[in-house]
Amino acid sequence: MPRVQYVGRPSLSFYGKYLSEIAKNLKTRGVGRVVVKETETAKHMEPCYYVLSRIEPLMSDTSNVRCRAWGQRIFRGRDLGAVRLEGTHEPDWRLLSTTEANALLALAADSKQSAQDEHISCVAPMPPLLALHLRRNGRFPESTLKAVEGLPKCDTPETVREASGFLLLTRMWEDPTSFKVVQVPLTPNSNEQSRIHPPYTVASSDDLVRKRNLDRDFYYIRRSDTPGLYWKVITTRSSIQTEHPIAPSDQNFPSSTPTHKTKPSES
Numbered sequence: 363m364p365r366v367q368y369v370g371r372p373s374l375s376f377y378g379k380y381l382s383e384i385a386k387n388l389k390t391r392g393v394g395r396v397v398v399k400e401t402e403t404a405k406h407m408e409p410c411y412y413v414l415s416r417i418e419p420l421m422s423d424t425s426n427v428r429c430r431a432w433g434q435r436i437f438r439g440r441d442l443g444a445v446r447l448e449g450t451h452e453p454d455w456r457l458l459s460t461t462e463a464n465a466l467l468a469l470a471a472d473s474k475q476s477a478q479d480e481h482i483s484c485v486a487p488m489p490p491l492l493a494l495h496l497r498r499n500g501r502f503p504e505s506t507l508k509a510v511e512g513l514p515k516c517d518t519p520e521t522v523r524e525a526s527g528f529l530l531l532t533r534m535w536e537d538p539t540s541f542k543v544v545q546v547p548l549t550p551n552s553n554e555q556s557r558i559h560p561p562y563t564v565a566s567s568d569d570l571v572r573k574r575n576l577d578r579d580f581y582y583i584r585r586s587d588t589p590g591l592y593w594k595v596i597t598t599r600s601s602i603q604t605e606h607p608i609a610p611s612d613q614n615f616p617s618s619t620p621t622h623k624t625k626p627s628e629s
Contacts, residue, residue, distance in 0.1 A: 376400065381450040382429040384457050385417045392417055396463035399454050402539075408438035408477055409470040411458070412447060422597060427451050430597070437539065439476030484547040484570050485554050486532045490525040497524060502559055509556035529558045531565040536573045547571060 378400045385392040392414045402410040413434040420428040431447040458466065469475055496502055510527035518526070534547055547570040555562040582592040 376452055376454045378454045378456045380427050380453055381417075381431055381447070381455045382419065382427060384455055385414075385429065385431070388457075392457070396458045396466065397455050398458060398466075399449070400456055401454055402437070406438050406477075408475055409436060409466050410438060411436050411463075411466055411470075415444065420597060422595060436470050439470055439473075479546045481548045482534065482545045483550075484532050484534060485550050485558065486530050487526075488528040488530050488559070490522070493528040494521070494525040496528075496559070502528070503561065506557060506559055506561070509553070527557060529554055531558050531560075531562065531570075533565075533570055533572050536571045 381397065384397065388395065393416065395414055396411050397414060398411045413436075414431060415433045417429055417431045419426075420430060428451045431450050432444060433447060435442040435445045435447075497507075506528070513527050516523070529550075531550075534545065549570070550558065550562065558565060580594055580596045582594055584591070585593060
């Protein structure tokens with residue numbers, strides 16, 4: 363038998379089980395059951411839980427620890443919709459009984475138990491050097507220049523006045539777990555929208571909140587034998603065919619020998 367020696371110390375942050383360990387012991391792989399993360403419940407007073415909808419084992423993981431799971435996420439009393447669960451490989455999950463799940467669902471239905479909103483401005487002044495460079499090279503449209511020139515004049519040097527008044531749209535990432543309050547972007551007014559470059563209709567075409575694409579067929583890992591490098595792990599065959607397309611067969615290429623058309627014989 364090979365000798366297995368563990369180096370390091372056990373984590374003091376996780377007190378639960380792996381999500382794959384919970385799912386494989388249930389009849390339907392946990393579909394419809396309610397699970398919680400111990401770190402979230404210990405950190406926040408509002409209800410935080412997940413309602414599992416689908417779980418798939420990761421066949422490339424020989425340790426049988428990682429899995430891919432989807433479900434409805436309730437974070438701090440707010441319904442974040444159907445998402446892909448993160449941190450399934452962490453021993454931080456706990457399965458709730460039916461009684462505990464019903465009590466938690468009833469608590470989350472109360473709007474008073476949800477976190478409060480904080481409206482954040484998503485507009486920032488454009489750096490003066492950037493604004494001066496774009497203006498002198500004719501990059502601003504006429505509508506933006508008219509909106510900036512319509513601002514009240516101030517007693518400042520001409521170069522400062524030439525570079526002031528332009529705005530940038532600072533879109534925020536969708537991460538409700540980063541702050542103590544839920545940050546909601548504030549829509550700029552009509553005056554601010556006219557002074558934003560690139561134009562507001564173009565910069566906000568994908569909404570004011572940037573959403574990360576977690577439902578993908580690959581992920582990156584780091585290994586101890588290659589420090590500073592990331593390894594790309596592909597989970598499905600479709601992404602392999604996308605990255606390495608199959609070359610078309612020879613019959614799809616035109617023949618190098620010219621084709622001779624035969625004329626009908628004259629009788």
